[in-house]
Amino acid sequence: GNSVTQMEGPVTLSEEAFLTINCTYTATGYPSLFWYVQYPGEGLQLLLKATKADDKGSNKGFEATYRKETTSFHLEKGSVQVSDSAVYFCALSYSGGGADGLTFGKGTHLIIQP
């Protein structure tokens, strides 16, 4: 079945530091890839997405590139802020739908210190 692996947290950085959160996936076919963000006590919000190989998703200073050759979708940001503190989930969506069609990583808790 499909699977998503992302780095364990918590990840603690100082404000204005460079951020990388690694994500790799295993899937049949050609999935779309996503990063979601979850703030305390809330649901998941879509942060960015990429639907085919070499696509780059970007939003709010975050970027991730769909690398089919390495089956990766690493999240990066050049200068993090305290407000970026949250849990980040990497995910894939496959057109077959169902339980396997929507697969999440376990989440990475990011803590940004002033």
Next chain:
Amino acid sequence: DGGITQSPKYLFRKEGQNVTLSCEQNLNHDAMYWYRQDPGQGLRLIYYSQIVNDFQKGDIAEGYSVSREKKESFPLTVTSAQKNPTAFYLCASSTAQGLVNTEAFFGQGTRLTVV
């Protein structure tokens, strides 16, 4: 505005009671999902439905039940058989068919506490 709505936001249950969590979407999505999230944990799939009047068990279905009588609605019942129901419950929806792999949309969650 289109979206997915969960209610209530907070729910308290006495031991031995059944409770039902509501999830409604107006996105015209075929697929709907229920996840459970425990502190510091990822998402665990409880049930999912790809079409009206059909649903499938996820990884942790024991002690839960669902129905899908309408495309817009996918309520989750936490039964007394669920031994440790205190958790944060998330409902999501997405398109399930076709060539476009769309993202899942999430509700704001329901925090269930057994008292």
